[in-house]
Amino acid sequence: MKKKLLLSIFLIMTVILSGCGTEKVVLPSQKEVTDKTIKDVFAEHGMKVGTCVSSAVKNDEKMQALVLEQFNSITMENAMKPDYTLNHDKSMAEGKIVVEFNSEALSLLGWAKNNNLAVRGHTLIWYSQTPECIFHEGFDTNNAFVGREEMLTRMESMIRGMFEELENQGYLSLFYAFDVINEAWMEDGTIRKNHWTETIGDDYLKYAFYYADKYAPETIDLYYNDYNEQYKADTLSTFVNTLKDENGRYLIDGIGLQAHLFTSDDVAGYLAAVDILAETGLKLEITELDIGLGKYQNPQPATDTHLKEQGRFCYELIKGLFERADSGKINMDAVTFWGFSDGISWRREYSPQLYDSELNPKYFLYGAMQIREHSGY
Ligand code: GLA
Numbered sequence: 451m452k453k454k455l456l457l458s459i460f461l462i463m464t465v466i467l468s469g470c471g472t473e474k475v476v477l478p479s480q481k482e483v484t485d486k487t488i489k490d491v492f493a494e495h496g497m498k499v500g501t502c503v504s505s506a507v508k509n510d511e512k513m514q515a516l517v518l519e520q521f522n523s524i525t526m527e528n529a530m531k532p533d534y535t536l537n538h539d540k541s542m543a544e545g546k547i548v549v550e551f552n553s554e555a556l557s558l559l560g561w562a563k564n565n566n567l568a569v570r571g572h573t574l575i576w577y578s579q580t581p582e583c584i585f586h587e588g589f590d591t592n593n594a595f596v597g598r599e600e601m602l603t604r605m606e607s608m609i610r611g612m613f614e615e616l617e618n619q620g621y622l623s624l625f626y627a628f629d630v631i632n633e634a635w636m637e638d639g640t641i642r643k644n645h646w647t648e649t650i651g652d653d654y655l656k657y658a659f660y661y662a663d664k665y666a667p668e669t670i671d672l673y674y675n676d677y678n679e680q681y682k683a684d685t686l687s688t689f690v691n692t693l694k695d696e697n698g699r700y701l702i703d704g705i706g707l708q709a710h711l712f713t714s715d716d717v718a719g720y721l722a723a724v725d726i727l728a729e730t731g732l733k734l735e736i737t738e739l740d741i742g743l744g745k746y747q748n749p750q751p752a753t754d755t756h757l758k759e760q761g762r763f764c765y766e767l768i769k770g771l772f773e774r775a776d777s778g779k780i781n782m783d784a785v786t787f788w789g790f791s792d793g794i795s796w797r798r799e800y801s802p803q804l805y806d807s808e809l810n811p812k813y814f815l816y817g818a819m820q821i822r823e824h825s826g827y
Contacts, residue, residue, distance in 0.1 A: 475754050480811050483824055488520045488804075491819045492785060495772045498568055498626075500786035502527040502738070505554050506794055508561055516790065516809060518565055523626075525570040525737070525786055527796075529555035532573075532580040535612065542589040547604050549611030551619065559621045569621075570737065570786060571628035573675065574609055575658045577644035578633070584608075585645045601649040602657055609661040622667065627735060627784070629675040629706055630662040631655060637678055639685045659693050659701040675706030675737055680719060683726040690730050704733030710788065711767075712800070713759045714745040721770040728780040736771070738788035741814065742800025752792075752801040760801075761813020761826030768818050787818075 480487075492499040500523030507513045517524070528534060529552060540548040551559070562569050584604055587593035596604070609630075616622040634655055636642050646654040662672050674690065676682060686705060693702045705727050711720070727734055741760050744750035774780040789795045793807025804815040816824035 475752075475757055475812075477811050477813065477816070477824060480815070483811075483816065483821060484819065486819065488815075488819060489522045493522075495775050497775065497782060498523040498784040500524055500568075500570060500784060501790045502786070502788050503558060504528060504794075505557065508558060512809060513791065513794075516805075518567075520790070521567070523568040523570060523784055523786060524558070524562055525572045526555060526558055527789075528579070529558060530572055532576065532584075532608070535615075536581050536584060536608065538581055538583055538589065541584070545588070547584065547607035547611060549608065549615045551615060556619070559619065559624070562624055563621060567624070568626050569624045570735075570784070571612075571625050571670070572737075573629040573632040574612060574662065575605065575630060575646065575654070576632040577642060577646065580645075582645075585649055595645070595649050598650050601646075601654075605646075605650070605654070605657060606661045609658070610665045613665045613667070623669070625670050627671045627673055627704065627706075628662065628666060629673050629737070630658050630702070632675050633677060634674070635676060635682055635685050635689065637681050639682075655689075656693060656701075660695075663695075663701040671703035671733060672701070673704045673706040673735065673737075674702055675708060677708040677710050677738075679705075679707045679709070679727070680715070680723040683723040687726060687730050690732060700732070702732065704735055705730070706735050706737035708738040708788075709736045710738055710740055710742075710797070711763075712742045712745045713750075713756065713763050715763075717763060717766045717770065720767065721774075724771070724774065724780060728774070733781045733783060735782060736785040739785060740788045740795060740797060740800075740802035741767075742797055742802040744800065749800045752806075757801070757813050758826030761817040761824075764814050764817030765820065765822060765825040765827075766817075768820060772820070 489499050499521055501517060501521050502525045504527045507517060534552050535549050537548045537550040582591050583589040585595050587596055634642055641647060641652050666672060690702055694700055741763055743756045743760055750756045771782060775782045787804060789803050791805050791807055791809055792798055792801045792803050795803050804812060804818060806812055813826035
């Protein structure tokens, strides 16, 4: 009788748990499965592998150790966006743009330097997370917008100031790539209207690359970075062709594919877009990879079934990229994940990362590492 009761409780609990979609999926640990790290696997294909980081990562011993063990490149999730690198008070007082890093940026840069982590710069010119005041007379939002010439001067100062500040602080040599422009194109093939187009005009795009090319050292590749790139491949291919100087030399080195994807997306379609972009002859980098469960309007719970779909999706995506890089069809030197733990991802409701919130491996991780038998098949 007692046994029967226990059995029924067990069955009821199992049904409830799987019904809620919260069943705990425990996979063998990374060390049980392989003696390689993620960076070992990507290095075999000539690529660095990165993650975005914030102080939350650096201040947590376990996460910090994981980043140092598994990755060899970082991007600052926020700390190098214009909102955090342009000093409002000083710009207002001096009447010109002043670039200055905050304590988070300095501490992450110091950490990267001490631990031989390479850094992707993100981002110089963007319509978002950029202080409104830089577009106004006297850096005061109560005033009118400045004219085109003044805005071009401010843009030049922002770009020159970033590279000078990195040089002065002793961090310039850590950088191998920099996003000059983020998210300028719409899915319908038009330029996104924003304060840059309003003050300068659509040719702000070319000026940004012109200044970046002027002030960045040769060792840093200059990137255009965007999302929904699988729907913008033709637009972007046409666009990058316009980024040339008087002698026909490209002012840009590469196209950054953010790859904020969902398991409902189509891997073959995505890789077809990669092929179109590769025909430009420019470098390509995956810059913000995450793969959400379900779709944007409809996140799915982290059940074993959905997590397996995610693992297989990643396996096929990375396999496609490795094959293309190995055969020389694409020139890709880095893949960056937009985080690594479901617990601190900006899209955590979609469980979109390599490890779960307790840093246990997911099928996704083994998919990325091309260990097929643990990737959800
Ligand atoms: C875009 C930006 C990133 C970041 C994400 C959200 O992809 O390029 O810097 O803001 O959105 O984290």
